[in-house]
Amino acid sequence: MTRSAARRAAATATAFLAAAVLTAAQLPQPPQPGIGDRLYPKVGDPRYDVTAYDLTFDYRGAGRPLDAVTRIRARARTALTGFHLDFTRGTVRSVGVDGAPARFRLSGGRLLVTPAHRVPRGGPLDVIVRHTSDPGGPADDGGWVRTPDGLALADQAEAARRVFPCDDHPSDKARFTFHVTAPRGYTVVANGLPVGRPHATAGGVTWTYRTAHPMATELAQISIGHSAVLRATGPEGLPVRDVVGAADRIRLAARAALVPGQIAWMERQVGRYPFETYGILSVDTSTGFELETQTLSLFERRVLLAPASFAAPLMVHELSHQWFGDSVTPADWSDLWLNEGHATWYEWRYRAEVEHGPSLEQQARTAYRRDAANRADDGPPARPKRPGSGQLGIFRDNVYDGGGLVLYALxxxxxxxxxxxxxxxxxxxxxxxxxxxxxxxxxxxxxSGRDLRGFLDPWLYGDRTPPMPGHPDWRTDPAR
Structure with missing residues (x-):
């Protein structure tokens, strides 16, 4: 955004703000607080379907809130006199709906919006929110991840709302466009492929990326830092780009070199890679997890610097999520095992077949021994207990090893x-x-040609671990 455009935007925002900020009493509450997900019941709004996000961020240095604009194209599933977006950790300056100022207020992590006119069922819904995006919140809450030289994103499970206003539930996938301005000397990478070349503006350099496929909000990724982009070619000419710290260009080249071969290995298992590009993103921080952000998986630097026998199977775990979780996305967070169980299955197989580690059977038997305790602590794979506080609340062994065991048994x-x-x-x-x-x-x-409900239901929903087919001697450790 040029400086003159910024002045015009500021004038528009001022006009919208004067028209839109009203008292709480003037804004009706939405009739439903969320989409009704069993594990995260307060997120999402079932009254509209988002088709596209267009996100603009202006990064001006560590610790400072980013100026941002979120544009949303959606379609009303029912006649609307009001709706909400999930949003917290930012200041909303103005909201417009279908070109007219809308009334709004923030309440309980939701941006409540009342359009100037009723939106008919099936009608288009074009929303523009001018706001800030604050990276200064607790690190274990998710959203922006602070690094020594910039930022990245870790939005799983429902932390995208800490970055931009959205329908923050995986059932509402949409295409994304990102416009990110950063000071000269920074590199910006986001989901999808670049649109044109980075171009200089009065505020720095603006980078634009766009996804070719719909994406859940939890899978959004933006990397801002002093980074090197290592480029390669994967199967069928797939563009591969790996983003590492500039000082790690040589040190992490061997890890990046694994990626095309790992994609080819996964394609031999399940078919063609489902997206337009892939790569790994190294972040120099401690998140406690790696993350399958779509087309650009996030890894802690320390994991990528570990021996290949440790790092490579984890790389395949996140890569397999591009098929299982990103392309095929769960409709509800209780279906998380579909993501993590498959990623665990292919991690196990890669470790056994390529890294020559423990056999698939050995890894499954180890998981089987722990399964009774995992079910007692966290619930069966497809009916996990409600999450505790913190970003990792539902990411527990019952959906990882437990989900992998379901697939091994099948x-x-x-x-x-x-x-x-x-x-x-x-x-x-x-x-x-x-x-x-x-x-x-x-x-x-x-x-398979047979009804498998009777076989799979105990594995997915049972409180007790079923006997493993072909291994009648396998036993679980006692539940704690």
């Missing part, structure tokens, strides 16, 4: 040929869409 039950056919059918049928545990059971039954 593989044992239906055989390798049917299982591989199921995996390919799953990522093909639900590509770019949302799916549920019930969808997987139904598809597995069709592919």
């Amino acid at each position: 593989h044992q039950e239906i055989g390798d040929r049917a299982f591989r056919a199921l995996e390919r059918a799953w990522v093909t049928r639900y590509r770019d869409a949302n799916a549920t545990t019930a969808d997987l059971i139904a598809l597995a039954s069709r592919v």
Whole structure:
């Protein structure tokens, strides 16, 4: 954004603010506080469907809130006189709906919006919010991740609302465009591919990226820092770009060199990579997790610097999420095992087959021993207990190892040929869409030619670990 454009935007924002800020009494409460997700019931709004986000951020240095503009294209699922967006950790300056100022207020992590005119059912909904985006919150809450030289994003599970106003539930996927301005000398990378070249403005350099496929808000990624971008070519000419600290260009080159081969390995398992690009993003901070942000997976620098026998299977774990979780996205957070179970399954297999570590059977048996305790502590894989506080509240062993065990048991039950056919059918049928545990059971039954509900239900929903097919001698450790 040029300086003159910024002045025009500021004048528009002032006019909108004067028209829009009203008392709480003048704003009706939405009739439903959230989409009704069992684990995160307060996020989302079922009354509209977002089709596209266009996000603009102006980064001016460490610790300072970013000036931001969020543009949303959506369609009303019902006639609307009001709606809400999930948003916290920022100041809202103005809201416009369909070109007219709208009334608004922030309450309980939601931006409540009352348009000037009723939006008919099925009608377009064009929203523009001028706001700040504050990276200064607690690090374990998610959203912006602060690094020594900039920022990155870690929005899982429902932390995108700490960065920009949105419908922060994975069932509402949309395409994204990012415009990020940073001082000269910084490199900006985001989901998708660049649109044009970075161009200088009065405020620095503006970078634009756009996704070619819909994406859940939890998978958004923006990296701002003194970074090097290592480029390679993957299968079928896929552009691969890995983002590392400029000082790590040589040190992390060996890790980046693994990526094209890992993509090829995954394609041999489940078919063509589902997106327009891929790469790894190294962040010099301690998050306590790695994250499958779409087309650009986030890794702690210390993990990538670890020996390949440790780092490479984790890289495949996040890569496999591009199929399982990113392309095929759970319709509800209770279906998280569909993501993490599959990522664990391919991590196990890669560790056994490529890294020559413990066999698949050994890894599954170790997980089996712990499964009774995991179910007692956190619930069965497809019915996890409600999360505690903190960003990692639902990311527990019951959906990782427990989900991997479900797939191991299914593989044992239906055989390798049917299982591989199921995996390919799953990522093909639900590509770019949302799916549920019930969808997987139904598809597995069709592919195998038998009703698998009776077999899978105890594995997915039971309080006790079922016997493992083919391994009657396997035992679980006592629940704590």
